[in-house]
Amino acid sequence: MVAAAQVGAPATPTRAWSEPVAFAAMVLLLVVLPAFVYPVFLMKALCFALFACAFNLLIGYVGLLSFGHALFFGWAGYVSAHLAKVGQLSFPFWAGGWQWIVIPLPPLPPELAILGGTATAALLGLIVGSIAIRRQGIYFAMITLALAQMMFFFAVQAPFTHGEDGIQAVPRGRLFGLVDLSNQTNMYITVAVIFLASFLMIYRIINSPFGEVLKAIRENEPRAISLGYRTERYKLMAFVLSATFAGVAGATKAIVFQLASLTDVDWPMSGEVILMTLVGGLGTIFGPVVGGFFVVTMENYLTSIGQWVFVVQGSIFVFCVLLFRRGIVGELARHLRVRL
Amino acid sequence: MFEIFGVSSQALFGQLLIGLINGSFYALLSLGLAVIFGMLNIINFTHGAQYMLGAFVAIFLLQYAELGYWWALIVAPLVVGATGIVIERLFLRWLYQLDHLYGLLLTFGLALILEGTFRNFFGSSGLPYSVPPSLTGGQNLGFMFLPNYRAWVVAASLAVCLATWFVIERTKLGSYLRAATENPTLVRAFGINVPRMITLTYGFGVGLAGLAGVMAAPIYNVSPQMGANLIIVVFAVVVIGGMGSILGAIVTGFGLGLIEGLTKVFFPEASNTVIFVVMAVVLLIRPAGLFGRST
Numbered sequence A: 001m002v003a004a005a006q007v008g009a010p011a012t013p014t015r016a017w018s019e020p021v022a023f024a025a026m027v028l029l030l031v032v033l034p035a036f037v038y039p040v041f042l043m044k045a046l047c048f049a050l051f052a053c054a055f056n057l058l059i060g061y062v063g064l065l066s067f068g069h070a071l072f073f074g075w076a077g078y079v080s081a082h083l084a085k086v087g088q089l090s091f092p093f094w095a096g097g098w099q100w101i102v103i104p105l106p107p108l109p110p111e112l113a114i115l116g117g118t119a120t121a122a123l124l125g126l127i128v129g130s131i132a133i134r135r136q137g138i139y140f141a142m143i144t145l146a147l148a149q150m151m152f153f154f155a156v157q158a159p160f161t162h163g164e165d166g167i168q169a170v171p172r173g174r175l176f177g178l179v180d181l182s183n184q185t186n187m188y189i190t191v192a193v194i195f196l197a198s199f200l201m202i203y204r205i206i207n208s209p210f211g212e213v214l215k216a217i218r219e220n221e222p223r224a225i226s227l228g229y230r231t232e233r234y235k236l237m238a239f240v241l242s243a244t245f246a247g248v249a250g251a252t253k254a255i256v257f258q259l260a261s262l263t264d265v266d267w268p269m270s271g272e273v274i275l276m277t278l279v280g281g282l283g284t285i286f287g288p289v290v291g292g293f294f295v296v297t298m299e300n301y302l303t304s305i306g307q308w309v310f311v312v313q314g315s316i317f318v319f320c321v322l323l324f325r326r327g328i329v330g331e332l333a334r335h336l337r338v339r340l
Numbered sequence B: 001m002f003e004i005f006g007v008s009s010q011a012l013f014g015q016l017l018i019g020l021i022n023g024s025f026y027a028l029l030s031l032g033l034a035v036i037f038g039m040l041n042i043i044n045f046t047h048g049a050q051y052m053l054g055a056f057v058a059i060f061l062l063q064y065a066e067l068g069y070w071w072a073l074i075v076a077p078l079v080v081g082a083t084g085i086v087i088e089r090l091f092l093r094w095l096y097q098l099d100h101l102y103g104l105l106l107t108f109g110l111a112l113i114l115e116g117t118f119r120n121f122f123g124s125s126g127l128p129y130s131v132p133p134s135l136t137g138g139q140n141l142g143f144m145f146l147p148n149y150r151a152w153v154v155a156a157s158l159a160v161c162l163a164t165w166f167v168i169e170r171t172k173l174g175s176y177l178r179a180a181t182e183n184p185t186l187v188r189a190f191g192i193n194v195p196r197m198i199t200l201t202y203g204f205g206v207g208l209a210g211l212a213g214v215m216a217a218p219i220y221n222v223s224p225q226m227g228a229n230l231i232i233v234v235f236a237v238v239v240i241g242g243m244g245s246i247l248g249a250i251v252t253g254f255g256l257g258l259i260e261g262l263t264k265v266f267f268p269e270a271s272n273t274v275i276f277v278v279m280a281v282v283l284l285i286r287p288a289g290l291f292g293r294s295t
Helices: A018-035 A039-061 A072-085 A111-134 A137-157 A184-206 A209-219 A221-227 A229-259 A268-281 A288-306 A308-323 A326-338 B007-042 B046-067 B069-090 B100-122 B148-168 B172-182 B185-189 B194-216 B228-241 B247-266 B274-285
Strands: A089-094 A100-104 B137-141 B145-147
Touching: A018 A039, A018 A184, A039 A184, A039 A229, A039 A268, A039 A288, A072 A111, A072 A137, A100 B137, A111 A137, A111 A229, A111 B274, A137 A268, A137 B100, A137 B185, A137 B228, A137 B274, A184 A209, A184 A229, A184 B100, A184 B185, A209 A221, A209 A229, A209 A308, A221 A229, A229 B228, A268 A288, A268 A308, A268 A326, A268 B100, A288 A308, A288 A326, A308 B228, B007 B046, B007 B145, B007 B148, B007 B172, B007 B194, B007 B228, B007 B247, B046 B069, B046 B100, B046 B185, B046 B194, B046 B228, B069 B194, B100 B228, B137 B148, B148 B172, B148 B194, B172 B194, B228 B274, B247 B274
Parallel strands: none
Antiparallel strands: A089 A100, B137 B145
């Protein structure tokens, strides 16, 4: 079956000057903004923007809607917080009764903690991805949602996550043993560098031959198969990459806020990242960044209205799906006739 | 009293009964999802919120109109179905030409709006709804105590499920419905008003969710988030059963409820996750689902 309208932007023709210019503007903003805006807020927005970029890699360029990306974001946060605060790893295994293998590690420096969280997200992405890509479309969304909910219950029950309390008072530590991250400026620069590096990597992936195959799968999977591509493998690889970058975002956020909690693994978080990407523009490069900043700013202003936040979020969903499917950046790109 | 595998019969059958009750709700909800998906090609994420709405309508009827459970059982599904028809006319009908995923996103947004509104007015704590007087008490079956209301829920939902199956698979109306699912253009050419059938199907599907909500009200607390977690489990049930067959949805719903009940007896830590584990195993062995046609 050929779907009439695909998720994500249609392929735009030539590569243009617009992308480097927009990127330069973004870097400039990241340099200038801390003088005007509270850095903790900026760091939060950057983490969510990266999370949305990771998510967009899947929905925007492969056309797969994952409803469970909080799983990678939240679990990377838990592992990174645990490594930075405790370090010691214990794995249960079954040998007639539950036993524990204990790997005695000291609390790790932040770069290794983030790396550990990211590796966990990649591994989870491999497991979840290889189950979920067995079905397409609507089923894919339901399967990822269900598996994420399963891992949410693990997070509630596993002792190391401390259930409702979460892992609190995580030390930010010293980056490479040199840079003191408890200094807000140092932390901001670190987060900005992680964000920009990941952003460039995602950009590179999208514009590589691999990325072109992904777009071919999005447009017409049977045709990609008939051209000889093993689309399952490409989809799995894209899923793992998306989970990995979501993990980078989650692990970094845990270090910045010195906290890993159930909020980050629960399904509303999966919904939020979809909202960010949708508002910014599915299948655009800068859309998720704009969407991430938009949603985080909105929630910042709306903290006083309590539960109405869900109503506002829901209304934005309805509005975007019915009338604003290209999103902010998608509309902008269309009016300026450039690629963004 | 006797024991089975070191578990008292009271505990075992008690949990199996709870499993059967949960299974009734899984079956009713996944049946509605399957019917809606068949006609609209939309996975209705609002289903959980509409189940919650049904329970709240029952409470409102009691508070403001002093109409009890039996009235609620008739009125609430009609109210929820009517709101469903409004939703279909206002929002969903614009999406039929688009990718299925937009339907999921839109109904997700609607679910957030509904649940957020109710949470704002009623908080997170639940409201009680009492069992109707004619169904209080229970039977002592010797090996377990069976509350009348729970027996009623299992019997009633089974009856509703089978009636739905009968209407869709064995009547003229059902044959139109199945034909329109296969090829709407051709059915329209025969002079049947397919858009109206689509609207009514959505109303009927969410009406089933409202009915489930009323039946659940005396068992679980009525709270704004009662549907949110349930709908995720029901999605897993739908993935396991596959949406191709009505009977499949019913059997899978009851079966998984029982499996969940058994897990509560023998390995309680896993009772929250067992359905998701079953889903993963089924996907590895039979990707199309137990009753599904391959896509």
